[in-house]
Amino acid sequence: MSGLLELTVAEAAGRIAAGEIAAGEYFDAWRAAAAGDELNAYLWRAEDGVEGTGGPLAGIPVAVKDIFCTEGVPTTAGSRILAGYAPPYTSTAVRRLGEAGARVLGKTNMDEFAMGSSSENSAFGPVLNPWDRGRVPGGSSGGSAAAVGGGLAPCAIGTDTGGSIRQPASLCGIVGLKPTYGAISRYGMIAFASSLDQCGALTRDVTDAALLLAALQGRDPCDSTSVGIEGGVEAPSREDLKGLRFAVPGELARDAIDSGVRAVFEATLETIERLGGAITEAPLPHAEHGISAYYVIAPAEASSNLARYDGVRYGMRAEGAGDLTEMYEKTRAEGFGAEVKRRIMLGTYVLSSGYYDAYYGRAQRVRTKIASDFAAAFAEFDFVVTPTSPSVAFGLGEKTDDPLAMYMSDFFTVPMSLAGLPAISIPAGLAEPDGGGPRLPVGFQIVAPAFAEQRLLEAAFALEREIGFDAKPGEGAGG
């Protein structure tokens, strides 16, 4: 039975298609594994097995971030205000996975409304890092990353607004893919920041990420901003990086990065060169302002997106309110956590009349400049590469009292979100945290032009093969 859990999704799907494994048997093996969740990765787990499924992902269990609506299945976005809410409909992403034969293994824990970089902002308790339970798994898709990294799911989907797939993937030693904005429908994905949110995959390897993306991507009439990926997505097969040009943004690489992370990053650049790729330092002059712009735009959109949680139609309604205004106030005061309230306040402020231009307008101009920086870089280079996160997994509670320090975890991932570009984080090695301790996974980020997912996956596949990362939580934790 345990042999089944060693298979990648692509291998398992192949064997199920060949009739060597029964879909139900494979799914049940993973249900048993998920039942052993000690990381608080899951908020809900499938109660039934599967039967009668077909398609490229027949019987494949997928851990689904609890931000995707699933009809009749609790969906909370990690928030008390949606406790007990079971949506009347299913998100397009989950529906498409289902059409490919996959089934929901469970709903994974997350930072409330995807606001956070540590998964500590969940109303249902923090998620623990499978490599070191005293550390965070990253966020906001921390439950999905911990489930895949900790052997509780073969693959997962999450959402990435400013790094919420890539950063936890990096911290949990797995692959995290954020596709181009518009590649996958956002319909049924609970909105945090609509112009940035994008669904993506958290998997053991690049091939599995391609497999999920192939099923997920596509234009959806329910999402006007979705376009899909022209030509679809195929399993990558490239073995070298000959003739490919990789840009390292000097501005980003010079900034505060843990020494262990820097060492792995530089070793990975050498690996790229060994495979025939060329490394050049290139300017992305506005990328370093990404965090500032992001923390205006995302809260602004969030303040509007989260206004619907008012206690009138669904979810929590506070008791004992005397009138309408009091009902709104009490419900939202009791239903939202501190970080969500902070961002709603921030977002409301920056959109207020008299401040709009100084904050929101300006942030949008920075966003445009960052996008043009990338466009200029891609005129010369095939990819931009950075570390995914400036540090390895940090300790639980380490940054909860310092929101700005927490926000900086997304320093390397936010600019790509602002530019809507596809980016992937692959595990590149292990490093000691600054200040010492057992070695932990380090992610390497590759960024491609919009809708160049296939090229991105091919390069990541070749690099992944050469790096040969095969550490597992138990071993890594031992040093």
Next chain:
Amino acid sequence: MAELEAVIGLEIHVQLSTRTKMFCGCELSFGDQPNVHTCPVCLAHPGVLPAPNEEAIRYALQIAVALECEVAPRSIFHRKNYFYPDNPKAYQISQYDIPLATGGRLDDIRIHRVHLEEDAAKMIHVGESGRIHGSGASLVDFNRGGTPLVEIVTEPDLRSAAEASEWARLLRTTVRQLGVSDVNMEEGSLRCDANVSVRPAGSEELGVKTELKNMNSFRFLERGIEAELARQQELIGAGAAVVQETLHFDPRGVTLTSLRSKEEAHDYRYFPEPDLVPLAPTEQMLHEARGSLPELPAARIERYREEMGLPPEAAAQLAADPEAAVYFERAAGAAAGVEPRVVANWVTGELAAALRQEGGEAGATGSKVEPEALAALVVMVQEKRISHGSGKTVLAALVAEGGEPGAIVEREGLAQISDSGELEAIVATAVDANPEAAAQIRAGNGRAIGAIVGAVMRETKGRADGAEVNRLIRDRLGV
């Protein structure tokens, strides 16, 4: 004190009569059970996205083109944020700085802008006040929520309450003729707010304006504006100032109640709706909108006068009512050999009078008189197959029971006496029976002929042609 001049602008909301709502697939309805036309989208469940209704965009473009506006190449949807239970997302999707169309005109009144938005749900406040304050409970009916609305804003070009209401009627006729809305004020598919101010006659500056709401008929629109103009003139006359505020019109006492003053005005925190791409009508869409324009009242009046030879009054009367115009044109087309002017006289004269007599509310279109039947009747009268008097009798029968005029003429024995020998004999008898009248006619008193004509008509039950009877009497008396 200088003479004060009224300055009035109108803001008109037109509910489009599309099959479905603006951003979801729910059907539009009026008067159905509450909350049966709802779905996750129009109830603002977590994760839903708006999908614009193409039919609504087509209708809005037709309105914009009919009002001679310039259509924006890329107009933008914005979110207008406010908390209220009739607004489930807590924002209304509307248009703000770049509306669908700008700068048109209807008649002599300039159109400031035309934009697309969605309607709010309907609130029902339980209790005596009928308002949210002081009511025991409030119920929300989401059937109306999300209905497509077009907002039309005029420049402040109207100079009296009567002109405003007359212009609003012309706008209604124009929109009704496009077939894009029921434009019914009582049912709320046409809603009219007025911005009212006064200034010294001849001044170019605008005075402080107030906004009048809740005038749900043209009569109330006129009365409301009149009342507000009187109030403002009185204030200024007494040396006081007009305060900018929103006033609620109560038709029962023709009173105006202040809703909220500018000090507590909402900050709607408008920002571009990230869930929608800009609305960029293609050349094809604009071409279709222009091509689908029916003849509008002004052009129709012109054609009736120039091409069909109608007198100005009849032309205006028929053109103002699209249904009457269609009826008239069908009748005129069917009345072979009869001038349209004559048919118009029958439609606006005899038929209108007969319908009034019958007491029905319906116009010609809703009556039992088919336009082809009226045409047949007019032809019979013109060809002197029946007398004008008999024509009225037949028309009364048509109004009461419908059917074919020929059959009624036959049944009632109204066919004109065409055998001149028969009529001559009746005339001879009548002359002999009225010797006094005959003597007076011979003596030169022409008016005395009436008595003998009357006798002939009684004898023939009106089946004789009056002119012919006159001629025969004079022949017989040798005058």
